[in-house]
Amino acid sequence: MVCSKYVQDVLVHEKREQRDLFPGALQMMILRPLKRQYGYALAQNIKRICYDLRKIEEGSPYPALQRLLKEGLAKTEWRISSANRRVRIYKLTATGVNPLEH
Amino acid sequence: MSWYKQLFSRRRLYGDLSEEIRGHLEEKIEELTANGMSKSEATATARREFGNVTLLEQDSREIWQWLSIETFFADLRFSLRMLKRNPGFTTLAVLSLALGIGGNAAMFTILNAVLIRPLPYLDAGRLVQAANTGYYPPGGVVALQQGSRTMDLAGYDPGMHMNLTGQNEAWRLTGSSVSANLFTVLGVEVEFGRVFRVGEDQSGKDNLVILSHSLWQDKFGSDRGIIGRVVTLGGVDRQVVGVMPRVFAFPDTATQFWIPLHLDPRDPSAYWAMEFMPVIARLRGAATLLQAQSEIRSLSSQMIDLFPYPMGRNWNAEATVLPLQQFMVTNLRARLIALQCATGLVLLIACANVASLLLARATSRQKEMALRAALGAARGRIARQLLTESVTLALAGGALGIALALLGFSVLKTALPVSMAGWSDISINWHVLVFAIALSVLTGLAFGLAPAISASTQDLAGAIKTGGLHSGGTARTRLRSALVMGEVALTVVLSVSAGLLIKSLWMLAQVNPGFQPERLFTLRVSPNQGLCRERAACVALYDELLRRTKNISGVYDAAAANTLPLASDIPSLAVRVEGQSYLPQEHTSPLFWFGAVTPEYFRLLHIPILQGRAFADSDAGKSAAVVIVSAATARHYWPGQNPIGKHVWPVWEDNWRTVVGVAGDVRQYDLADHSPDYIQGAMYMPYPQSVDSARQLPATMMLIVRTGADPVAVASGIHQIMIELNPNVPMSEIRAMKALVNDSTQQSRSMMWLFVTFAGAALLLASVGTYGVVSYSSAQRTFEIGMRVTLGATKRNIFSLVLGQSLRLVLAGLGLGVVTSLVLTRVLVTFLYGTAATDPFTFLAVGGLLIVVALLAGYLPARRAAHLDPLDALRVE
Numbered sequence: 001m002v003c004s005k006y007v008q009d010v011l012v013h014e015k016r017e018q019r020d021l022f023p024g025a026l027q028m029m030i031l032r033p034l035k036r037q038y039g040y041a042l043a044q045n046i047k048r049i050c051y052d053l054r055k056i057e058e059g060s061p062y063p064a065l066q067r068l069l070k071e072g073l074a075k076t077e078w079r080i081s082s083a084n085r086r087v088r089i090y091k092l093t094a095t096g097v098n099p100l101e102h
Numbered sequence: 103m104s105w106y107k108q109l110f111s112r113r114r115l116y117g118d119l120s121e122e123i124r125g126h127l128e129e130k131i132e133e134l135t136a137n138g139m140s141k142s143e144a145t146a147t148a149r150r151e152f153g154n155v156t157l158l159e160q161d162s163r164e165i166w167q168w169l170s171i172e173t174f175f176a177d178l179r180f181s182l183r184m185l186k187r188n189p190g191f192t193t194l195a196v197l198s199l200a201l202g203i204g205g206n207a208a209m210f211t212i213l214n215a216v217l218i219r220p221l222p223y224l225d226a227g228r229l230v231q232a233a234n235t236g237y238y239p240p241g242g243v244v245a246l247q248q249g250s251r252t253m254d255l256a257g258y259d260p261g262m263h264m265n266l267t268g269q270n271e272a273w274r275l276t277g278s279s280v281s282a283n284l285f286t287v288l289g290v291e292v293e294f295g296r297v298f299r300v301g302e303d304q305s306g307k308d309n310l311v312i313l314s315h316s317l318w319q320d321k322f323g324s325d326r327g328i329i330g331r332v333v334t335l336g337g338v339d340r341q342v343v344g345v346m347p348r349v350f351a352f353p354d355t356a357t358q359f360w361i362p363l364h365l366d367p368r369d370p371s372a373y374w375a376m377e378f379m380p381v382i383a384r385l386r387g388a389a390t391l392l393q394a395q396s397e398i399r400s401l402s403s404q405m406i407d408l409f410p411y412p413m414g415r416n417w418n419a420e421a422t423v424l425p426l427q428q429f430m431v432t433n434l435r436a437r438l439i440a441l442q443c444a445t446g447l448v449l450l451i452a453c454a455n456v457a458s459l460l461l462a463r464a465t466s467r468q469k470e471m472a473l474r475a476a477l478g479a480a481r482g483r484i485a486r487q488l489l490t491e492s493v494t495l496a497l498a499g500g501a502l503g504i505a506l507a508l509l510g511f512s513v514l515k516t517a518l519p520v521s522m523a524g525w526s527d528i529s530i531n532w533h534v535l536v537f538a539i540a541l542s543v544l545t546g547l548a549f550g551l552a553p554a555i556s557a558s559t560q561d562l563a564g565a566i567k568t569g570g571l572h573s574g575g576t577a578r579t580r581l582r583s584a585l586v587m588g589e590v591a592l593t594v595v596l597s598v599s600a601g602l603l604i605k606s607l608w609m610l611a612q613v614n615p616g617f618q619p620e621r622l623f624t625l626r627v628s629p630n631q632g633l634c635r636e637r638a639a640c641v642a643l644y645d646e647l648l649r650r651t652k653n654i655s656g657v658y659d660a661a662a663a664n665t666l667p668l669a670s671d672i673p674s675l676a677v678r679v680e681g682q683s684y685l686p687q688e689h690t691s692p693l694f695w696f697g698a699v700t701p702e703y704f705r706l707l708h709i710p711i712l713q714g715r716a717f718a719d720s721d722a723g724k725s726a727a728v729v730i731v732s733a734a735t736a737r738h739y740w741p742g743q744n745p746i747g748k749h750v751w752p753v754w755e756d757n758w759r760t761v762v763g764v765a766g767d768v769r770q771y772d773l774a775d776h777s778p779d780y781i782q783g784a785m786y787m788p789y790p791q792s793v794d795s796a797r798q799l800p801a802t803m804m805l806i807v808r809t810g811a812d813p814v815a816v817a818s819g820i821h822q823i824m825i826e827l828n829p830n831v832p833m834s835e836i837r838a839m840k841a842l843v844n845d846s847t848q849q850s851r852s853m854m855w856l857f858v859t860f861a862g863a864a865l866l867l868a869s870v871g872t873y874g875v876v877s878y879s880s881a882q883r884t885f886e887i888g889m890r891v892t893l894g895a896t897k898r899n900i901f902s903l904v905l906g907q908s909l910r911l912v913l914a915g916l917g918l919g920v921v922t923s924l925v926l927t928r929v930l931v932t933f934l935y936g937t938a939a940t941d942p943f944t945f946l947a948v949g950g951l952l953i954v955v956a957l958l959a960g961y962l963p964a965r966r967a968a969h970l971d972p973l974d975a976l977r978v979e
Contacts, residue, residue, distance in 0.1 A: 039125075058130070059154070059155065066119070087122075088125075
């Protein structure tokens with residue numbers, strides 16, 4: 001997880017005009033180190049790992065995740081978590097793992 | 103993911119997202135309660151830490167939508183729902199916008215056609231016309247053609263008539279005699295055959311004709327074998343060399359044939375004097391308008407010495423060269439400007455009105471907006487939604503406006519005297535649609551902006567708490583008042599304009615045309631001029647025609663004349679008048695309008711003979727030459743003297759013509775008597791003695807018939823007689839004299855009705871606008887009014903308080919409008935008759951009308967306020 005200014009930009013300052021500049025690129029920084037995650041765990045991880053982001057709204061990754069899905073950089077599947085909950089797992093696709101090769 | 107898969111899977115995606123977020127919250131709550139928090143506290147914390155659930159979910163969803171198009175559609179759906187819920191508001195707004203946009207779309211159609219759309223000639227931007235006056239005799243045209251280095255020039259006849267004979271029936275046609283290179287200058291090709299060749303306008307080579315497509319179709323059965331055939335035009339055999347394409351029109355749409363000029367330098371009177379004609383040209387290479395203009399001026403001054411008679415030294419010294427398109431709309435310009443101003447004003451008023459309606463509604467929707475903002479709607483989002491609403495409104499107005507434009511367009515067309523190439527096929531095309539849509543969107547943004555901004559910058563907490571009755575009011579009310587004031591001012595401008603036009607038309611209706619058109623009908627009899635070379639033949643023809651016409655049952659009386667009153671053509675003669683001295687070098691013989699009439703003419707038209715006698719049958723070709731002058735002419739040339747026995751004669755004649763009578767003045771040119779100022783008198787000659795400017799007996803005559811029977815039946819009876827007398831003489835233009843009088847005010851009436859419609863709409867809008875502001879602000883002052891009543895104000899006091907507000911608003915607008923009108927109505931001066939642009943009566947009437955509007959608009963709110971129960975009013979808080 002890269003706790004950079006970029007992540008903060010992506011999650012907090014959902015600036016509309018920035019959206020289309022680097023499709024998917026910024027979002028990659030959140031998900032790539034994590035391989036597979038679901039929303040709640042991702043939010044908790046960000047809060048735990050990134051000191052600067054400890055107060056972000058937990059819902060803020062969702063729009064970014066939707067964008068990854070739309071770009072085809074990630075896919076989802078419903079699974080049962082270790083806590084025995086039905087959760088939606090986000091997983092990078094081959095393109096998502098290494099977007100520059102595709 | 104392809105777009106259609108997205109479309110179909112989106113519902114599932116949204117479902118997944120909601121479930122996911124719900125799961126997120128549940129897990130958080132579970133975790134928090136596991137750490138010892140109470141259930142309710144945990145729920146609140148989870149929600150707080152998650153952020154704005156709705157907003158985030160909305161944002162996440164928006165990612166799946168195509169850019170903002172879908173938000174737009176969502177907004178659109180919402181707008182339509184809102185508009186449907188307020189049918190009164192919607193109808194009013196849409197109608198006012200439709201009027202504004204429709205008027206402008208119709209106007210744009212015309213402007214596009216006459217000003218923007220290029221003329222249907224090759225590279226029409228390089229075509230120019232000599233103007234001011236820029237008329238040259240045939241020899242002058244040749245001199246220009248030979249001398250010019252900047253232009254390729256061609257002269258043309260603006261319109262002449264010739265008979266087509268030798269077919270089954272004789273037809274009177276409209277044509278133009280032109281320089282042989284005219285078609286090359288215009289850059290047009292024939293449909294088939296060929297255009298004239300260089301030199302074919304020389305005398306002896308000129309017996310050729312080119313037909314218009316419609317003439318070829320109507321009179322020659324679209325026979326492609328027409329080329330090379332000989333047709334008889336004006337008694338002269340001419341070979342058909344070409345047929346022009348359907349779209350071609352020059353100099354105007356009425357032209358049915360083109361013949362070459364008949365250039366014969368050996369006949370100086372024809373070559374240098376007969377017809378002065380307009381000149382069209384194509385700029386060569388890189389030549390500019392200014393170069394062409396200075397060249398034409400210097401060529402004109404060199405040409406003066408070529409004339410076989412003395413010319414004024416400054417002849418055509420001020421000639422200008424104008425782009426052809428500009429030249430063609432010269433006489434339309436004033437009308438176009440006036441109408442464009444009017445439609446522009448209507449649109450402005452409509453905008454102001456809708457803006458003020460929207461502001462009022464924004465106030466009543468304040469709570470809704472505040473609630474949305476509080477629930478997480480971004481401010482920009484609210485503004486965007488309001489703008490979508492206004493643009494939707496404007497587009498609905500635009501759609502209806504286009505329908506209105508289609509209707510109004512034909513009315514506009516009648517208000518404009520145009521016969522330009524391509525004029526008839528002007529219609530609402532895609533240019534106009536694009537214009538209307540763009541105008542609608544702009545309009546929507548214009549009137550939606552103020553309410554949108556004021557709605558998206560409001561104080562949330564305050565708005566929700568008070569329910570919107572008191573907050574954010576004053577600034578907005580002030581804005582609304584300003585809008586309504588402006589609206590009233592513009593309405594005053596339109597009403598004054600309409601008032602001035604109404605008064606002008608009324609003044610025109612009061613005009614005594616000098617004759618009575620009742621139960622008269624007229625038709626044109628046009629033998630070839632050649633027939634009248636033998637004067638007696640023509641005189642006998644008309645004698646016999648009149649005699650037999652009077653014998654048709656139902657015909658009371660009949661006469662013949664070379665022209666009709668109000669006909670806007672001016673047969674004229676240069677004359678000498680007894681008692682006037684002339685300086686030969688000045689060449690300033692007065693030009694007289696002249697009538698060549700049969701004796702029945704004066705009694706048939708009820709033109710009074712004020713002094714002396716009317717013509718009689720005894721005033722024949724060989725008798726003593728006599729004339730009758732108009733009363734004004736007699737007054738002008740022989741003031742205080744007896745005109746009977748005075749003398750008038752055409753400049754080239756040696757014999758005097760003796761004045762035997764004075765006839766009442768007749769509006770020969772038009773009702774408003776705008777006859778050109780070079781006409782300095784009017785005289786009548788008995789037909790057998792008459793001459794025209796070509797020193798010939800007029801051949802083409804108007805038959806005037808008084809009948810109690812059906813004119814059509816009588817006319818066909820006359821036609822039968824004519825065929826028996828001479829089958830080569832065509833008859834045309836059968837009309838009721840009443841219609842002639844009616845037509846002469848047609849343009850003024852169309853113009854007036856357009857302005858009355860605009861002004862009526864403006865008045866309606868202004869009164870609604872005023873009503874809106876007054877009733878809204880008095881509703882806002884409910885508490886204050888309750889207080890006043892409690893403190894002893896009477897119903898009367900309250901009533902006049904509210905009514906006073908309405909009056910103040912309108913009076914302020916009225917003042918502004920009167921000042922604006924004094925400046926703007928000058929545009930109308932050319933359309934006014936007997937009415938000054940600052941006509942005090944009209945201004946007073948409009949002022950009175952506006953005060954009535956103010957009282958009407960203020961009455962209902964004032965009554966409502968006066969009847970408020972003070973207890974209820976105070977409880978509003």
